[in-house]
Amino acid sequence: MSVIIVLIAFSMLLALAFLVAFMLSMRNGQFDDTSTPQLRMLFDNNAPAKGKGSKASEEKKL
């Protein structure tokens, strides 16, 4: 039976760790804005097209 007690103790510790993580992220304001991040993640990080090469290829497309 003691094995259950050890397991329970470990599972509670693990669960508590997640709870603390949740509380910290809440306090940091991670849940304050839930609408912007979903749009922000769609942006490309690359800089806008530069130089003549890319411009020429784009003109070809048109």
Next chain:
Amino acid sequence: MGIVVARKLEKKVLAGGLAVCAHCGNDCPDHNFAYQEKYFCCQGCETVYQILSSNELCEFYSIDQKPGATRVNARTGDYSHLDLPEIAQQILEYQDAEKARVSFHLPEMHCSSCIWLLEQLYKINPAITISQVDFGAKKITLLYKSQEVSLRQIAELLDKLGYPPDIRTEADQSGSKAANNVNRRLVMQIGITGFCFGNIMLFSFPEYLSLWDAPEESANRLFSLLNIILSLPVLFFGGFDYLKAGWKAIVNRQINIDVPIAIGILALFSWSIWEIVSQLGSGYLDSMAGLIFFLLIGKWFQQRTYDFLSFDRDYRSFFPLAVKRKTGTGEENVPIEQVVPGDILFIRNQDLIPADSLLLMGNAMVDYGFVTGEAMPVSASIGDLLYAGGKQTGGEITVQVQKAVSNSHLTSLWNRDIFRKKDEERFSVLIDRISRNFTFVVLGIATLSLVAWWVAAGLHTALYVFATILIVACPCALALTAPFTYGNSLRLLAKVGLYLKNGTVIEKMAAVDNIVLDKTGTLTVNDDSEVSYHGITIENADAAALGAVVKNSAHPLSRAIAKQYSTKQQPAVEEFKEYPGEGVYGMANGVEFIIGSRNLLHRYQVKVLHPVTNGSTKSYLAINGQFFGSFLFSNRYREGIEHTLQELSSQYQLTLLSGDSDAEEQKLKPLLGNTSTLLFNQSPADKMANLAIIQQQGHHVLMLGDGLNDAGALKQSEVGIAVADNINQFFPASDGMLHAQHINKLPQFLQFSKDNITIIRSCLVISLAYNVTGISIAVAGLLTPLIAAILMPLSSISVVLAVTLATNIMARKRGITIKS
């Protein structure tokens, strides 16, 4: 990418040979604004494009469709007052020697391109170190090096990019900040309660399945102990608000829904502890945690607010933060609160007059649209009193302040008691009334059973039955009905343009039997009037020339005429002269036009042959020195409003309170019904007083209005709904905001609010049935933990499902859905 899209726009040339603006996508009226082979409709759009292209930010045009908002009518604001330390202090959120943080509300933010651009501000000005957008709240938070860039420069940059910040002082912002904190706490409560609830359920599983037998007693004890530990945060953190509210209600001797909830929670907790400690069983801690968890979810569901709307603004949000005051040597910016009678102020075009003042110098053409509802600017002569809230249109004027800002004709409205009273929000009066009776009945049954079992079977059994009845009777379903019904309805209504402050408003809407309407801006369209011409027929060529002449004037009447006579090919205007407050004189195509008042025509020796004698707004026309006829202006009513008013008048008593003249009484009376009352020339205070008179007769009033002149009446009414053409527009404090294009759905909205009450009533019957079943099982002494564990969440979930489904069905039936 950006270049491709921009080029596509450029190639898209209209049939008339005119291009499409590369920034906003509107048609360009001419090719006057060109930059890097691209055409723009106006200077503003070109400026934005120049800034973006020189900073390699043209990707802006490739992220979303039509990201740029047109800048045709936008004027660059004056942010010089932000240099004043006392104003900057109010706006800044944080400040030290090097850095400062500020948040701006940007009403123009509308798409993902906006987010992208606003978060790249550091590329335009490196002194801005962090910029973060909250799209839902239309807010940007900036961290910047205060040594290198000033607050004013940042505001000017945002304005130049097409996002004029709506600057509010800290006092205005504190409301939203407090709401944010409340929301954070609630989510935290839900998180922690949910965590504990799940774990308690887990540890209770052996109990549900009756797995324990003697050798495993030690594990049983351990599980029960863990449950107690887990239930402590549920009770003292998650359930704290309910216990507190219940206690408060008892102290105030006002039994509401919080009382039976608090009693239920306490009974569950103390009975479970007693059972565990005295080793009688393992208690109902799972039910307690589940109950609080569902209650919190219900609260969260109803509490969702519209971050971008503020329902409690007063005139201060509309007035400027600072004004220009004359000093010995020049002028200075001064915060509006520090303006004292006797000060001399400079008011420029489109600026508001902040306090009742005397006109000292300049041509005053004051638009009192917000004070009286009258759309036409009024001209004033030197020495006239100008009222606070009027907007100067035309050149700069100099005025001397007569009264302090807060004591002026319009603003003194806010000094009244009704604006000081902070109304206590009960989320549902209906539920409170029912739960009052419910509480007494349950307490009665419990006490009777206690006495009966005590006599029959001793104290221990009696206490057990007493506690069980209180536990089972805990009105979980009762408490969940209203939040979920209203919460879902608020969401459905918001989709079709009616944004309500909270669920209570729906309940109040259902009780309304009297509707009070404002005319200008509510029933009619702002900034647009219907023009009719009476007189000698104007030939086509002359009509085109007339259109060209009046186009040069910015006066609303001229614009209305110009709209009527606008043609593709307009002749050049050879001569143009504007007489403020009187009219215009102009020459085009060799024809001479005089459009304006009788005085103006007389000045040019033209006799007005057919003067208009009724009270309506008019302008006379003379062509080549000969009297031609007159233009009559009337309000343009919103489309379909006649039908809506007829529909409303069949069910409600209608009253019209207008700040305008009674010129249109004959037209309105039949629309509003025979029993309606129409009152004209109403000042803001009159509107409020007349509304109070209706209320004293025992009526529940819904007020529909716009603008500051209705603010008093909106506040006084049971349900005050502001009508606005777009949700970014300023609207006064109210219970809700209605998108003007959906005003025709008002009868359906009102009907839907009544449906809501019906839904709640029928769900109360269901939940009472649950309670009755539960109580009978408990009174019989048959309630096992398993039945309790099933009954409690089952009743909650079924109620939640039932009301959500019912509100959706009713919304569809009433036509409150978006047409796709």
